[in-house]
Amino acid sequence: MTRRFIxxxxxxxxxxxxxxxxxxxxxxxxARLQAARDPAVAGMAFEVWHPHDAREPASLGLPTRLLAPLTHIPWEQLTLPLRKGDATLVNLCNIGPALAADAVTMIHDIQVHQTPDSYSRAFRLWYHAIQPAFARRHRRILTVSHFSAAEIARVGLVPRDRITVIHNGADHVLAEPADPAVVARLGLAPQGFVVALASTQAHKNIGVLLRAFARPELAGLRLALIGGTGREAFVAAGLVPPANVVFTGRVSDAELRALYEGALCLAFPSTTEGFGLPPLEAMTLGCPAIIAPCGALPEVCGDAALAVAPDDVAGWAAAIASLADDPARRAALVARGRAQAARFTWEAAARGLAATLAGL
Structure with missing residues (x-):
């Protein structure tokens, strides 16, 4: 008998x-495991159900079904559980319908508890209300690191023995060839810039990088902040970027690859992360990473990244400058990073998910 998973x-x-x-x-x-008729998914059938305003559902490679007319939270909390029948719901983005009992949900982190200032009051209230409601009912909680599993249990959402850890992959960054035109368009020189996230969320801690790049030892380098948050939003948040900061805006996967491959390094000073995907993406593409040793980052990066305390402005400036001044040190870090990142693949993650679902 085939078991259905939505x-x-x-x-x-x-x-x-x-x-x-x-x-x-x-x-x-x-989808790839199913297409290969892999024994890991024997007797299992997967579909993606989506609201009417979904973008490119067919790109996931699985059968899809449109459920109308609702969307957003009402669609997830009402339409999905009321129409699923005897299928098991698989929710992969922190939230699942509280009405469903036959479901598994992936909670990536509990940063609404750890760094509430990173989120709006409405967001915090919603997560504090809905996560305990579905966590108690769903058959299994998934997460992306052992750090997150311990934190989910610590705040009392579910006991640790009801949580399965499935590490992320990072090899998706190899799917698209690089588009190096973005580097020239932004006026960046190969290995003359550092990449980081364009985020004003408190736990992303980009302020420490802005202060580091205002120091004289980094005057010859530029900081490229990747993402949709622009200079005005940083200023409004009290984070004033120095003149050597460039805002890339949103970039395609091909442009992101080119930025990683052209950068001196990735700087990732987060004070907490449930996993921390960007360092692994960077390492996969030969871009060394400097991290704050916080949250799941030590678990994910091992000894393949340089670590600097999240509040040590001078330390961040010195670590970045050391990679510019010592090509041999940078090359050694690149090699360690590639080896570490190779341990994290989406095939392994999908197999872990399939095994968890098969064991329900």
């Missing part, structure tokens, strides 16, 4: 984020 496709209606990337790549991984 992947909650609500994430397809929003612009791509790290959490949405994980959901998409896990779905694609399951």
């Amino acid at each position: 992947i909650n496709g609500k994430f397809l209606r929003a612009p791509m984020t790290g959490v949405h990337r994980v959901a998409a790549e896990l779905a694609r991984g399951l």
